[in-house]
Amino acid sequence: MAITETIGSATINGLAYIGGLARLAGSSVRTIFIEPIRGKKFHFGRAVHQAMAVGVEALPIVSLISFFIGTILALNAAYELRKFGAMQVVASAVAISMTRELGPLMTAVVVIGRSGSAFAAEIGTMKVNEEIDALETMALEPVDFLVAPKFLAMLLMVPCLTVWADFMGVLGGGVFGVSAASFTWGSYISATLDALQSRDITNGLIKAAMFGLVITAVGCQEGFSTGLGSEQVGRSTTSAVVKSIFMVVVVDLIFTAIFYLTAPR
Amino acid sequence: MASIPTSKGDNPQAPTGAAISVRNLRVNYGSREILHGINFEVPAGETLVILGGSGSGKSTLLRTLVGLETPSGGEIWMRGKNFAAMSEEDRDELRKKMGMSFQGGALFGSMTVGENVALALQEHTELDESTIEIMVRLKLDQVGLSGFENYMPAQLSGGMKKRAAIARALSMDPEILFFDEPSAGLDPIIAAGIDDLILKLKKAFRITIVVVTHELASAFLIADRMILLDKGVIVANGTTKELQASSQPRVRQFLDRIPEPELTGEIDYLQMLTGDVPPIRQ
Amino acid sequence: MDISTRQSGTATIVDVVGDITLYNSPEVRKVLLNLLKEKKSPRVIVNMLSVKYIDSAGVASLVEGLKLSRDLKSTFALFGLSRTAQEVFELTRLVRVFEIYTNEEDALRGGSPNTNAAPVR
Ligand SMILES: Nc1ncnc2c1ncn2[C@@H]1O[C@H](COP(=O)(O)OP(=O)(O)O)[C@@H](O)[C@H]1O
Ligand SMILES: [Mg+2]
Numbered sequence: 059m060a061i062t063e064t065i066g067s068a069t070i071n072g073l074a075y076i077g078g079l080a081r082l083a084g085s086s087v088r089t090i091f092i093e094p095i096r097g098k099k100f101h102f103g104r105a106v107h108q109a110m111a112v113g114v115e116a117l118p119i120v121s122l123i124s125f126f127i128g129t130i131l132a133l134n135a136a137y138e139l140r141k142f143g144a145m146q147v148v149a150s151a152v153a154i155s156m157t158r159e160l161g162p163l164m165t166a167v168v169v170i171g172r173s174g175s176a177f178a179a180e181i182g183t184m185k186v187n188e189e190i191d192a193l194e195t196m197a198l199e200p201v202d203f204l205v206a207p208k209f210l211a212m213l214l215m216v217p218c219l220t221v222w223a224d225f226m227g228v229l230g231g232g233v234f235g236v237s238a239a240s241f242t243w244g245s246y247i248s249a250t251l252d253a254l255q256s257r258d259i260t261n262g263l264i265k266a267a268m269f270g271l272v273i274t275a276v277g278c279q280e281g282f283s284t285g286l287g288s289e290q291v292g293r294s295t296t297s298a299v300v301k302s303i304f305m306v307v308v309v310d311l312i313f314t315a316i317f318y319l320t321a322p323r
Numbered sequence: 324m325a326s327i328p329t330s331k332g333d334n335p336q337a338p339t340g341a342a343i344s345v346r347n348l349r350v351n352y353g354s355r356e357i358l359h360g361i362n363f364e365v366p367a368g369e370t371l372v373i374l375g376g377s378g379s380g381k382s383t384l385l386r387t388l389v390g391l392e393t394p395s396g397g398e399i400w401m402r403g404k405n406f407a408a409m410s411e412e413d414r415d416e417l418r419k420k421m422g423m424s425f426q427g428g429a430l431f432g433s434m435t436v437g438e439n440v441a442l443a444l445q446e447h448t449e450l451d452e453s454t455i456e457i458m459v460r461l462k463l464d465q466v467g468l469s470g471f472e473n474y475m476p477a478q479l480s481g482g483m484k485k486r487a488a489i490a491r492a493l494s495m496d497p498e499i500l501f502f503d504e505p506s507a508g509l510d511p512i513i514a515a516g517i518d519d520l521i522l523k524l525k526k527a528f529r530i531t532i533v534v535v536t537h538e539l540a541s542a543f544l545i546a547d548r549m550i551l552l553d554k555g556v557i558v559a560n561g562t563t564k565e566l567q568a569s570s571q572p573r574v575r576q577f578l579d580r581i582p583e584p585e586l587t588g589e590i591d592y593l594q595m596l597t598g599d600v601p602p603i604r605q
Numbered sequence: 606m607d608i609s610t611r612q613s614g615t616a617t618i619v620d621v622v623g624d625i626t627l628y629n630s631p632e633v634r635k636v637l638l639n640l641l642k643e644k645k646s647p648r649v650i651v652n653m654l655s656v657k658y659i660d661s662a663g664v665a666s667l668v669e670g671l672k673l674s675r676d677l678k679s680t681f682a683l684f685g686l687s688r689t690a691q692e693v694f695e696l697t698r699l700v701r702v703f704e705i706y707t708n709e710e711d712a713l714r715g716g717s718p719n720t721n722a723a724p725v726r
Contacts, residue, residue: 099446192429496626
């Protein structure tokens with residue numbers, strides 16, 4: 059009895075939470091694409107500013123992490139493959155795991171840590187300082203003003219970062235392939251290109267775009283639900299990171315399953 | 324109790340002449356009622372001062388008037404329209420004609436002082452950037468902050484933040500202005516400057532002004548009318564002269580600055596200390 | 606608000622009828638800047654007799670006109686401020702910055718501006 063009740067209310071809360079995320083995304087879409095047609099201005103400047111913070115400033119850390127991940131993938135693959143003398147398969151193992159899974163996922167993790175948490179902190183601080191209230195009294199809709207530029211920036215920048223992460227991952231795998239297996243740079247690259255299908259890359263990018271949306275929605279939602287008092291901002295930030303990681307994994311699972319089911323055999 | 328508003332928010336019974344008219348207003352935070360049926364009017368072009376002790380609900384009243392809190396009962400009429408029954412567009416139009424300076428300033432921390440003041444103008448008007456720059460300097464000059472437009476809010480003292488917030492509230496040349504404790508924590512000279520500004524704004528722009536304040540001297544200087552709020556009810560409402568002449572004990576206590584008597588009776592006191600009296604419900 | 610210009614000797618008089626506000630002051634600004642910059646008018650005089658209300662956007666537009674006239678070595682004057690307009694100029698401490706006259710004749714004659722003149726109406 060008690061257990062069904064708990065499960066029931068948890069489900070309702072979960073659905074309500076997702077409903078909140080969808081509302082944020084929905085009204086942002088309206089602000090970015092529909093309102094400008096009706097003559098209301100949307101400030102692309104603010105989106106560009108966000109895009110710099112989300113994308114350009116994340117490049118060094120994304121590069122480093124995905125390079126290492128590429129090397130780690132190569133090492134792990136080689137560990138098994140050398141038993142069968144199939145070291146030439148290392149290149150394709152790295153390329154496929156990177157583009158389909160780890161490129162988008164590791165990029166998402168970095169973006170959660172850098173931007174998702176920052177969104178929650180920014181909006182949470184504004185909530186605590188009554189800045190959100192001030193926006194409302196100035197007839198400025200907080201979602202239009204704060205959230206929409208973030209959605210646009212993330213929708214563009216997370217896929218871009220992911221492409222770069224894919225490339226760095228392949229490079230990281232190549233370092234192992236060239237130094238420890240019998241690859242030359244030329245043969246490693248051509249083995250990679252042979253193994254990759256355009257589907258691998260586009261599927262990865264679709265995931266990346268979805269991750270971008272989820273991270274923005276969760277970060278902003280946590281910011282807006284910040285309670286009274288500045289110590290609540292810390293709570294919101296932590297919660298944004300944990301919930302985003304969870305949601306990204308769930309979305310990853312859903313989309314990977316869809317790609318599997320719709321793939322040509 | 325509350326009459327049924329028409330869809331447009333217009334009503335033949337709309338109070339005429341008053342810029343703001345509040346009828347039987349009730350406001351809750353959760354299950355706790357903060358304002359218990361408030362009634363008052365502010366005639367256009369007049370200044371209303373809301374007096375009352377800490378926690379009496381002054382900020383809550385102001386927040387409700389600008390639409391940040393939703394009343395659980397009663398009506399707010401502004402410029403002849405029912406606030407609750409307005410469409411989103413009408414409400415935004417009304418808000419462009421209102422200015423609010425928050426108790427804590429509520430400046431946008433990620434923008435300079437100048438950007439704070441310019442924001443509404445940039446978003447809501449087609450004014451040229453050069454005109455907006457001059458307007459920002461005019462407003463900052465009016466609050467004594469000339470030359471600070473490139474400062475970040477974090478670089479300002481508490482009193483300067485408050486004045487910057489007032490400049491921001493003035494940015495759109497509002498018809499109705501709300502101030503939450505504009506001079507609390509300011510030095511006497513600056514505080515007098517704020518009083519002077521309020522008087523001048525009223526004279527030059529015929530603005531309707533609602534001010535929450537603790538400073539009695541300032542209140543009597545700027546007010547046309549006053550209300551005294553106590554634990555969420557209005558205990559006195561009248562012109563400045565009427566309040567000054569009032570013999571009502573609560574008014575006299577406030578105006579003559581007589582401290583609250585201590586808890587009467589040893590039993591009550593003991594019960595409070597031992598927790599037998601339930602604390603205030605959240 | 607309506608705005609029109611007419612010539613009187615070398616001076617150009619700008620007749621403004623109606624309130625100058627946040628929403629229509631760009632029009633006033635455009636006319637003033639055009640007169641000074643393109644038409645090279647040596648003296649621009651704004652007729653405020655029919656302006657009952659001017660807000661700070663209107664004031665700011667006039668300040669822009671004044672600034673440009675200084676830069677271009679031409680002159681800029683106002684006349685016929687209503688009582689409220691006079692109060693707005695006092696609040697913004699601009700009564701001494703602008704050349705302000707009570708009526709058109711004085712404004713055209715120029716000379717020492719009558720800054721502390723009583724409001725016309
Ligand atoms: N956001 C809130 N949530 C719950 N209670 C609140 C909130 N804000 C204020 N209160 C309570 O409402 C009462 C009135 O507060 P307030 O309007 O800020 O008083 P004042 O401005 O007169 O000092 C206080 O008892 C306070 O505890
Ligand atoms: Mg308060």
